Amino acid sequence: MSSPALAPERLIQLPLTELYRIPPAEQEEIQLAGLRARFAELRERIAIVGKMAENQDVREIRRLEDAAPLLLPHSTYKSYSLSVIERGQFDRLTRWLAGLTSHDLASLDATGCDTIDDWIALLDARTPIRVIHSTGTTGKLSFLPRSVVELEAMVTNHRRTFDIYPGELPRISVPVEQAPVIFPWYRHGAMAYHRLFEGMLRHLFAGNEGMIFALNPGRLSADAISLAGRLRAAEAKGELGQVQIAPKIAARREALLKEQAEAPQRVQKFLARLRAIEGRSVAVMGALPQLFDLASAGIAAGVEKLFDPVSHVAAGGGNKGRALPDDWDQQVMRFFGVPRLSDGYGMSESIASSRACTQKRYHVPPHVVPFVLDPVSGALLPRSGTVTGRFGIFDLNARTYWGGFLTGDKVTLSWADEPCACGRLGPSVHAGIRRFAESEGGDDKITCAGAPDAHERAVEFILKAAGG
Amino acid sequence: MGSAEFNVPLIIRGRLIEDAELEFGGRGGDVRFSTADVRKHLGELVLRAPSALEDLYCLSFGELLDFMSELGSRLVLERNPHLEAAFELSRRTSGLTDELLRNVYRSLPRLLERRYLETMIERSVGVRALEGWVEERLPNGARVAVRAFGARSVHIVAGNNPGVSALTLARVALTRSDAIIKSPSNDPLTANALVRTMVEMAPTHPITRHLSVAYWKGGDAAIEEPLYQPQNIEKIVAWGGLASVRHITRYIQPGIDLITLDPKLSSTIIAAEAFRDEPTMREVAERLAHDVGAGNQEGCVNARVVYIQTGTDEAGLARANRFGQLLLEAIGALPAHVSGPAKRLERELAEELEAVRLASDEHRVFGGGRGGAVIVSQSSEPVDFARLLTNRVANLVPVDDLETPIRSVNAYTQTIGIYPEALKERIRDRLAFHGAQRLVSLGYASNAGVMSLAGPQDAIEPLRRMCRWIIDESSAPELQPLAGRLPPVAAAGPTGATK
Numbered sequence A: 001m002s003s004p005a006l007a008p009e010r011l012i013q014l015p016l017t018e019l020y021r022i023p024p025a026e027q028e029e030i031q032l033a034g035l036r037a038r039f040a041e042l043r044e045r046i047a048i049v050g051k052m053a054e055n056q057d058v059r060e061i062r063r064l065e066d067a068a069p070l071l072l073p074h075s076t077y078k079s080y081s082l083s084v085i086e087r088g089q090f091d092r093l094t095r096w097l098a099g100l101t102s103h104d105l106a107s108l109d110a111t112g113c114d115t116i117d118d119w120i121a122l123l124d125a126r127t128p129i130r131v132i133h134s135t136g137t138t139g140k141l142s143f144l145p146r147s148v149v150e151l152e153a154m155v156t157n158h159r160r161t162f163d164i165y166p167g168e169l170p171r172i173s174v175p176v177e178q179a180p181v182i183f184p185w186y187r188h189g190a191m192a193y194h195r196l197f198e199g200m201l202r203h204l205f206a207g208n209e210g211m212i213f214a215l216n217p218g219r220l221s222a223d224a225i226s227l228a229g230r231l232r233a234a235e236a237k238g239e240l241g242q243v244q245i246a247p248k249i250a251a252r253r254e255a256l257l258k259e260q261a262e263a264p265q266r267v268q269k270f271l272a273r274l275r276a277i278e279g280r281s282v283a284v285m286g287a288l289p290q291l292f293d294l295a296s297a298g299i300a301a302g303v304e305k306l307f308d309p310v311s312h313v314a315a316g317g318g319n320k321g322r323a324l325p326d327d328w329d330q331q332v333m334r335f336f337g338v339p340r341l342s343d344g345y346g347m348s349e350s351i352a353s354s355r356a357c358t359q360k361r362y363h364v365p366p367h368v369v370p371f372v373l374d375p376v377s378g379a380l381l382p383r384s385g386t387v388t389g390r391f392g393i394f395d396l397n398a399r400t401y402w403g404g405f406l407t408g409d410k411v412t413l414s415w416a417d418e419p420c421a422c423g424r425l426g427p428s429v430h431a432g433i434r435r436f437a438e439s440e441g442g443d444d445k446i447t448c449a450g451a452p453d454a455h456e457r458a459v460e461f462i463l464k465a466a467g468g
Numbered sequence B: 001m002g003s004a005e006f007n008v009p010l011i012i013r014g015r016l017i018e019d020a021e022l023e024f025g026g027r028g029g030d031v032r033f034s035t036a037d038v039r040k041h042l043g044e045l046v047l048r049a050p051s052a053l054e055d056l057y058c059l060s061f062g063e064l065l066d067f068m069s070e071l072g073s074r075l076v077l078e079r080n081p082h083l084e085a086a087f088e089l090s091r092r093t094s095g096l097t098d099e100l101l102r103n104v105y106r107s108l109p110r111l112l113e114r115r116y117l118e119t120m121i122e123r124s125v126g127v128r129a130l131e132g133w134v135e136e137r138l139p140n141g142a143r144v145a146v147r148a149f150g151a152r153s154v155h156i157v158a159g160n161n162p163g164v165s166a167l168t169l170a171r172v173a174l175t176r177s178d179a180i181i182k183s184p185s186n187d188p189l190t191a192n193a194l195v196r197t198m199v200e201m202a203p204t205h206p207i208t209r210h211l212s213v214a215y216w217k218g219g220d221a222a223i224e225e226p227l228y229q230p231q232n233i234e235k236i237v238a239w240g241g242l243a244s245v246r247h248i249t250r251y252i253q254p255g256i257d258l259i260t261l262d263p264k265l266s267s268t269i270i271a272a273e274a275f276r277d278e279p280t281m282r283e284v285a286e287r288l289a290h291d292v293g294a295g296n297q298e299g300c301v302n303a304r305v306v307y308i309q310t311g312t313d314e315a316g317l318a319r320a321n322r323f324g325q326l327l328l329e330a331i332g333a334l335p336a337h338v339s340g341p342a343k344r345l346e347r348e349l350a351e352e353l354e355a356v357r358l359a360s361d362e363h364r365v366f367g368g369g370r371g372g373a374v375i376v377s378q379s380s381e382p383v384d385f386a387r388l389l390t391n392r393v394a395n396l397v398p399v400d401d402l403e404t405p406i407r408s409v410n411a412y413t414q415t416i417g418i419y420p421e422a423l424k425e426r427i428r429d430r431l432a433f434h435g436a437q438r439l440v441s442l443g444y445a446s447n448a449g450v451m452s453l454a455g456p457q458d459a460i461e462p463l464r465r466m467c468r469w470i471i472d473e474s475s476a477p478e479l480q481p482l483a484g485r486l487p488p489v490a491a492a493g494p495t496g497a498t499k
Helices: A008-013 A024-042 A047-056 A064-070 A074-078 A082-087 A090-098 A116-126 A148-160 A192-203 A222-237 A253-275 A288-300 A328-336 A451-465 B038-045 B050-058 B061-073 B081-093 B098-106 B114-123 B127-131 B163-174 B190-201 B221-227 B242-249 B278-297 B314-332 B347-359 B403-408 B421-434 B448-454 B462-466
Strands: A129-133 A143-147 A181-188 A212-219 A283-287 A312-316 A368-373 A386-395 A404-414 B006-008 B010-012 B015-017 B022-025 B032-035 B134-137 B143-149 B152-156 B178-182 B211-214 B235-239 B257-261 B265-270 B303-308 B363-367 B373-377 B393-398 B413-419 B438-441 B468-474
Touching (some): A008 A024, A024 A047, A024 A368, A047 A064, A047 B347, A064 A386, A074 A404, A074 B347, A082 A090, A090 A143, A148 A192, A212 A253, A288 A328, A368 A404, B015 B190, B038 B221, B061 B163, B081 B098, B114 B163, B127 B143, B163 B178, B163 B462, B242 B257, B257 B462, B278 B303, B278 B393, B314 B363, B347 B373, B403 B421
Parallel strands (some): B152 B235, B265 B413, B413 B438
Antiparallel strands (some): A368 A386, B022 B032, B363 B373
C-alpha cells in the first residue's frame, strides 16, 4: 500500500491530472476503504441505510461488489405521499426526510409551513440540510437531503471542470474565481444549480454577488414546479380535472401576473447586463431550452459573439418536452461567441461530474464507485472489459445522505483493464448515454430539462384557476 | 432484413399476403416479426362501397351462428397449428405464465359456443333488430321501424388477453359488420390465427370476405390518415392504451364514431363484517386474492387498491396488517391456471415498492419479488403509484367508514368488488354516481364469461354502438296532417296561478 489511505472526500480536491493518474488497484483500494467508512458511519445514523442493509442482508463490505445491493432507486427520494403536499402536512414530510439523512430533525417543527417553499426555507434556516428538488415531471418532486458539508464539494467539483489537462483545450481563460457565472433562469431556488450558486458565493466568489448573472433575480417556487409536474402527469393520464391548487399558491396570482408581464423587459435588461461584461471569459450554465431562448432573443436584438471564445457553455439535460430547431446549438454558440459547447456527464444526485475527454468518454473519478447492472435482472455485470447496462454509482462525496444511487441511464462502460487513449486511468463511460424507456421508470431522473416550459404552464393554470 | 423470427401474414378478405417487407420488434423485447407493408394494400383493405355489406344480409342469424360455432370447434389448441404458433409466441411476450396462458387459449372455443353467442346478442342488440325491421306505432299515430345494421369498422384490439380477439370476431360477424382488425405488437398472431382458421374453413364465405387482419405501428400516419376517413369507415373500436386512443382522436370527424374501451383501474370495498374473526378473514382473503391475482393482475378488472373497513386506530391497523399477511398467503396459494408468480417484474413498480418499504413509515410491505406483495397503508390513503400496481401487488387501505372508498371512485374506475353481498345493493347507486362501471361480488372480478355476456362494458353498450341504428318513419296525411296544414303553435296561457 503505497499511499496513505486518503479520505475519500479529499480526492475531489486533487487536480484532474493527479486524480486520473492513481493506478486502478489503488483507486479501488481507496474506494473500498471509502465504502466501508461510509457504511460504518451511516448505517446507524440514516434509517433507510440500516433498513436496506438488513433487508439485503449486507453486514459488511468486503469487496466493492458488496455495495451493489445498497444502491437506492431514484423513487426513494419521492417515496413520501403526495397528499402531504396537497394537504400541507409538512411535519409528515419532515419525518419522511429524517429517514434519509444523518441529521437529526426530531426537534424541527414544520407544522407552521403552508407550502413547499416555506418548508425548504425552514430547513435552510434551522438545519444544515440544503434540500435539492427535482422538476417532478412524473407528478412528484424528489427531495434529496444534501447539506452544507456537501456544498463545498459541489464547488470543488465545479473547479475541477476547469482544470488544465494535457492535450485538452482550456475551458476558460481566467482563474475560475474570475469567471462570471451566467444562468438564464431564476437566481434563487432549491434545484441543484441554486445550491451550487450558494456554495460558489461562499467558497469561490468571497460573497461577491456580482459574479452571478441570473436572468430573473427572484426565486423559483418549488410549489409552482410541483404543480407543473402534477399538471403534466394528470394530462398524460387524462385526469386533468382532478388537480387542485393549495389556497396559498392561488393567492400568488397577482405576483405571478406581474412576473409574467415583466418577462420580455427582463430579457432585455439581462442582455444589457451581459453586454456590460462583453468579451470576458465566462461560465454559462443552464438547461438547453433556457440557453436557446436567451440566445435567440439576443440574436434578435443584434447581440452576437458576446464573450471570450475561451468560455464554458454547458447545456444541461436535453430538450425534453420542447421542440427546438435543428440548429439550436449553432445559435447558442453564435450568441455566446464560442466555437463549441462544453460536453460533460453529471446528475443532480451526484456531486461529481465528468467532462468529456478527447476520445469523447466520461471518466468516472475515483471518488465515485461505478456499478453496471443488468437492466432486467438487476444483477451486477462483470467489473472488467466493456459492459452495457444500467448505471449505478456510489458517490463517496456524500457524507450526510447515502451516496449509493441507481440511475435510470443505460451506459456502456469500459473498466480499468481497457484504458482510454486519452491517458486517464480507471473506468470510463462511452458517449451515447441513453435513458431507459419511460415505461421502465427511467424518466424521472432529477434534471432541470423541461422545467421552464412546465413552469410557464403551471403559472397559466394558477392564473386561470384563481379566476379573473 | 433477416433478423425477424417469423412472418405475420397480412390477411385481406380471405386472401393471405405473406410478404416480409417490414420488420417490427415485439413488446416482449426479443421477438421480431416481419409483415407486408400495409400501405401498399390500403385500397383492398377498405370496403369502399358500403353496399358491399349486402352479401352478409343474405345470411340468416342462424347461419351466422352456425359459422361462428363451427369456427369455435376448430380452435382446439393442440390441433390448430396457427393457434399453437400464437400461443408459442404469446408465451414469450405475454406477462401470463404458461399454465395461465394455456388455460386462456383452451377456453377460446367456449367464447364462440352457439348458446353463448345467442345470449350475447339477445342481451345487447336483440336478435329481432338484427334480423329485420322492428315496427312500432307511436302515440301520434306514426309508425316507426328500427333495424340495427352492421358498419364498416376498424378494431384496435388489446394484446394482454387473446380472448379479446375472439370476442371481437364474434361481435363483428354477428352484427354483420365489415372489420379491419389491427393487431397489437405484443400479440400479433392471435387474431391472425383465428381469421386464418376461418380462411381455411371457408375462404369465400361472406363473413371471411368482410374480415381483414393487419399489423402496422400504431400512430403511423401514412396508414391511419387515409384509412380513417368517413368514406372508408364508420366505427373505430379501440381497446386499452391511452396513447393509442390519443393517436386516433386526431382522425375523429363527423361520420366516424370512436368507441373506446379505455384503460381503467378496478378496486375493492370490504366492510367491517369481513374482519370479525379469523376464519372469515381467511375466506375473504381467498376471495380477494382471486380479484387481485387472476390473470396475474394484467387486466383492467383486477383489484389494485382495496379499501378495508378495519378501522384506523391501533387495533384497526393491527387487523389490517394481519389481513395483509393473509392476503399474501392467499395470493401465493392461487392455483397455476388462475395465477402464478410474475414472469417479468415491472421495474418501476418494483422500485416504488422498495422505496416505500425502506423510506416510508406510513406503509407496511408484505412479500415482494415475483410472488407478489401486499402494501398495507397505515393511514386511509392509497399509495401514489396505485396505477402501477401489477405483478400481484395489492394496496390495502384501512378506513373507519365507507365514505372514503365511495368518494374515491371516479370515472376511471371500472370494476369494484364488494363484500359483503348486502353492501353492494346499499351503495351501488352512489358508486354509479361517482363513476363506477361494474360492481361484482368479491372474488368474481375476472369472471370474463359473465362480463362479455352481460352486455354493458365500461358503462357503454359496445355492441349497440357498433351498429348503425336506422329508423324508418311512416306517416300519412290521414294519420298526421303535413306541418303546413296546421296552425302555428299558440302561446301558452298564464301559469302558476292554480296550484
